[in-house]
Amino acid sequence: MGTCPVQGSKNVALHLYAAALLMRGPVTIHNAPAITDTAVCVEIATHLGAQAGYVGTDFHVTPPARLGDSIPAELGRRIRPTACFGAAVLASTGRIWFPLPGGDAFCDRPIGLHLTAMANAGATVENRHGGVDVRLTDARPKAFSMSLNTPFGPSLGATVTALFMAVRANGTSVLEDISVEPEVLHTVDFLNSAGARIELLPGNRAEITGVDELGHADCTVPADRLEVGTIAIAAAITGGQVLLTDTRRADLTPGFLDCVEAIGMVLHDQPDGLFVRMDDEIRPGEVVTGPHPEFPTDLQPQATTLLTQANGTSQVVERVYQQRATHTPGLRAFGADIEQEGNRLKISGPTAFTAADVEGNDIRCVTALVLAALAARGESRIAGLYHLARGYGALVPKLIALGAEITFVENDPGMIAP
Numbered sequence: 001m002g003t004c005p006v007q008g009s010k011n012v013a014l015h016l017y018a019a020a021l022l023m024r025g026p027v028t029i030h031n032a033p034a035i036t037d038t039a040v041c042v043e044i045a046t047h048l049g050a051q052a053g054y055v056g057t058d059f060h061v062t063p064p065a066r067l068g069d070s071i072p073a074e075l076g077r078r079i080r081p082t083a084c085f086g087a088a089v090l091a092s093t094g095r096i097w098f099p100l101p102g103g104d105a106f107c108d109r110p111i112g113l114h115l116t117a118m119a120n121a122g123a124t125v126e127n128r129h130g131g132v133d134v135r136l137t138d139a140r141p142k143a144f145s146m147s148l149n150t151p152f153g154p155s156l157g158a159t160v161t162a163l164f165m166a167v168r169a170n171g172t173s174v175l176e177d178i179s180v181e182p183e184v185l186h187t188v189d190f191l192n193s194a195g196a197r198i199e200l201l202p203g204n205r206a207e208i209t210g211v212d213e214l215g216h217a218d219c220t221v222p223a224d225r226l227e228v229g230t231i232a233i234a235a236a237i238t239g240g241q242v243l244l245t246d247t248r249r250a251d252l253t254p255g256f257l258d259c260v261e262a263i264g265m266v267l268h269d270q271p272d273g274l275f276v277r278m279d280d281e282i283r284p285g286e287v288v289t290g291p292h293p294e295f296p297t298d299l300q301p302q303a304t305t306l307l308t309q310a311n312g313t314s315q316v317v318e319r320v321y322q323q324r325a326t327h328t329p330g331l332r333a334f335g336a337d338i339e340q341e342g343n344r345l346k347i348s349g350p351t352a353f354t355a356a357d358v359e360g361n362d363i364r365c366v367t368a369l370v371l372a373a374l375a376a377r378g379e380s381r382i383a384g385l386y387h388l389a390r391g392y393g394a395l396v397p398k399l400i401a402l403g404a405e406i407t408f409v410e411n412d413p414g415m416i417a418p
């Protein structure tokens with residue numbers, strides 16, 4: 001059995017970095033993940049005039065008396081929460097230009113609801129220079145009410161943007177149908193500990209009374225549930241077992257736990273972490289992604305790889321991003337039997353994988369392909385490692401420490417051969 005540490009959550013950390021820009025005084029965010037997205041956030045904060053840096057696993061930021069008024073296109077296009085960073089600056093200073101966000105491009109990822117939240121708070125919103133120019137008409141955001149729902153469930157990012165506008169608003173705002181993903185709840189705690197007045201109410205509502213200014217606070221990023229899920233699936237797919245330190249069952253969603261336990265995975269808390277093993281063979285199952293606490297979309301590609309090894313027919317239904325299936329061509333190259341119809345994948349297994357040369361074009365796609373290569377006979381070559389670095393600080397070294405044979409291909413830092 002191997003033991004494996006878990007990094008801080010990428011998706012929580014990114015929203016905390018943005019929230020820190022609303023605060024006065026020095027902020028330290030502990031357990032920050034050592035990923036390229038963290039480095040980009042340091043650069044964005046620095047460009048905005050903050051003193052920002054990353055030492056060990058501590059992200060430090062001290063916002064200036066007045067933040068700058070633009071997020072450089074080359075930085076904002078590299079990460080997903082660019083509009084949240086924009087909202088933090090807008091709520092503080094009344095003006096920001098930001099490019100359209102980046103992050104994974106597995107399908108269209110609109111930000112209309114972020115812009116509606118800014119407009120509801122009294123901003124003019126104009127498309128300019130390939131990005132968005134937003135200005136408040138008054139010195140502070142005005143209080144507003146809105147729903148954060150979309151046809152695909154509540155928007156996580158737009159909930160954070162709306163909260164950022166509301167915490168500095170003149171009056172009390174009411175947000176309906178908010179996302180209650182851990183990313184949002186940790187951001188709420190962080191803002192409240194710096195003096196914000198956000199009250200979460202039953203029925204996914206929030207009532208926020210704006211304050212003149214936020215003080216400062218420190219916080220700790222929770223374990224990355226997506227890294228936990230990924231390594232748990234790696235153990236299951238290779239018939240191994242692993243003790244993931246610094247994490248508990250409670251860090252995972254009921255949607256994920258119910259699904260993988262039905263497939264045959266055993267996960268239980270031990271004093272020093274979460275123990276994971278497979279109970280005999282991998283059983284077929286059904287993955288249906290959805291908003292928290294349902295099965296997270298960011299573990300769907302990895303779960304698809306796992307189900308190719310199940311004895312029978314499985315189904316994956318992607319409800320958050322209806323076209324998140326960039327991993328299926330790569331999995332088919334290993335031999336997977338996957339039929340796709342709209343947002344549904346039908347997977348017939350088990351397939352004995354043979355090695356393949358494949359490329360992943362987004363974080364979880366390339367992760368799913370690394371997992372497939374672990375299950376394949378022979379040496380596979382995987383390109384697209386740049387995407388892995390965006391979200392995992394050390395996934396490959398961790399898999400190697402657990403017994404996987406993986407080497408980085410020389411003169412091509414974007415390629416590995418498991």
Ligand SMILES: CC(=O)N[C@H]1[C@@H](OP(=O)(O)OP(=O)(O)OC[C@H]2O[C@@H](n3ccc(=O)[nH]c3=O)[C@H](O)[C@@H]2O)O[C@H](CO)[C@@H](O)[C@@H]1O
Pocket residue numbers: 011080108109110111112113114150151152153154155156157158179181290291292296297298320321322
């Ligand atoms: C609720 C949810 O699971 N959110 C996921 C989403 O967060 P992220 O914040 O990136 O995306 P949203 O939560 O905003 O998007 C959820 C859904 O709403 C739609 N939408 C969003 C904004 C908008 O203005 N209009 C609109 O229609 C999106 O296209 C998507 O279908 O992607 C991240 C990266 O994969 C995941 O970590 C998050 O768990």
Ligand SMILES: C=C(OP(=O)(O)O)C(=O)O
Pocket residue numbers: 010011079080102103104105298363364391
């Ligand atoms: C899609 C993801 O990230 P991002 O929103 O940063 O693109 C992810 O974490 O799986």
